[in-house]
Amino acid sequence: MAATLSASKLGLARIEQARKEKGWTIEDDQWLLAASKILHPEQDWQPGCYARGCSESTFKRFLAGKPIRTAVFKAFCQVLELCWEEVVERPPIGETPTLIGNWEQIVNSSLTKSSRTKWILELSTTFETIDEQRLKAIFELVMQLSGDPSLTLRKVDQGSVLLFFESDSEGFDRIETLFTQKQLTDLLGIPIKSVRVEPLANLSPSENLQQLRQELEKLFNADWQAPERLLASSNARSRTDTSTLENSIKRAKEINLGIGQAVVLVIQMTPESEDELGINIWVYPTRNAIHLPAGMQAMVLDEFGEIVPDLQAQAGNNQDSIQLEFSVEPGEPFSLRIILGDFIVIEYF
Numbered sequence: 001m002a003a004t005l006s007a008s009k010l011g012l013a014r015i016e017q018a019r020k021e022k023g024w025t026i027e028d029d030q031w032l033l034a035a036s037k038i039l040h041p042e043q044d045w046q047p048g049c050y051a052r053g054c055s056e057s058t059f060k061r062f063l064a065g066k067p068i069r070t071a072v073f074k075a076f077c078q079v080l081e082l083c084w085e086e087v088v089e090r091p092p093i094g095e096t097p098t099l100i101g102n103w104e105q106i107v108n109s110s111l112t113k114s115s116r117t118k119w120i121l122e123l124s125t126t127f128e129t130i131d132e133q134r135l136k137a138i139f140e141l142v143m144q145l146s147g148d149p150s151l152t153l154r155k156v157d158q159g160s161v162l163l164f165f166e167s168d169s170e171g172f173d174r175i176e177t178l179f180t181q182k183q184l185t186d187l188l189g190i191p192i193k194s195v196r197v198e199p200l201a202n203l204s205p206s207e208n209l210q211q212l213r214q215e216l217e218k219l220f221n222a223d224w225q226a227p228e229r230l231l232a233s234s235n236a237r238s239r240t241d242t243s244t245l246e247n248s249i250k251r252a253k254e255i256n257l258g259i260g261q262a263v264v265l266v267i268q269m270t271p272e273s274e275d276e277l278g279i280n281i282w283v284y285p286t287r288n289a290i291h292l293p294a295g296m297q298a299m300v301l302d303e304f305g306e307i308v309p310d311l312q313a314q315a316g317n318n319q320d321s322i323q324l325e326f327s328v329e330p331g332e333p334f335s336l337r338i339i340l341g342d343f344i345v346i347e348y349f
Helices: 009-022 030-039 056-063 070-079 103-111 132-146 169-180 205-217 227-231 235-239
Strands: 116-123 152-158 161-168 190-197 249-256 262-273 276-285 297-301 307-314 322-328 335-340 343-348
Touching (some): 009 056, 030 070, 056 070, 070 169, 116 169, 132 152, 132 161, 161 169, 169 190, 227 249, 227 262, 262 335, 297 322, 307 322
Antiparallel strands (some): 116 161, 116 190, 152 161, 249 262, 262 276, 297 307, 297 335
């Protein structure tokens, strides 16, 4: 996941007051237009076309105190004429994460799942001013600023000078934040005109969603099957809709939780827009069991391996399912941790 921020309880009160003083309804697209202009003032934003991460659902998450991307959080605060540092939730002093299971293995596995972002850095100059040696120096400087040693320069194009990079999502966020906060205005004396995510091909919205769906297919290996195959011999089949929404991907996997214990994990991913991916997760009993193992826990983790507070549940006695529903940005990594006693399983997405 990209670096995120959320509002504190006191901050939410100040945000709500500022929102009412602004006079716009929650659904008013002026919030998204204003935030987009703050994030990328060089672009001509119009209703229905907003900056990456700016959507009505993201704004509602912001108002509810849920985590959203750092740059977007700061932009919404600026629209509300609030200082973001005065409304942000801060972790308690001395707070440390709870170590469960083999933490080193969990962290290392998480790192291997870092998502990749294709993005464009536009320089206000011409081809004639950039020779091979200077381009190499610019590349090395961008790599250093992004903190991503795997950064690649995919191509160079005209239109000023367009540098097409690919990096991990955190590296792009660092560069984007430096640029939007005016801490990065030039490279080796050459002014930076814009920093932006590379758009999808010039396709219609429905074609873009279909392309995103095809990308989602690549997340699942042979262990993931159609839900009806794993739920066919279980009573759980009657409790879940095994049909798949248009453009959705729905897969199931059997999760072993120790001797004689297993569950079926079902996940559905639905591209709701170019900037939002709806996620539905269900956990069902398997092996003809009627109920989930009592005390089993399921929780969603963000990119840092931290539990998302509103996305965790524990099975009680005679409970036949658990459901967790949320949304992420396309390419935003997350994971699901399932715990039963001392047995821990983590699935990364």
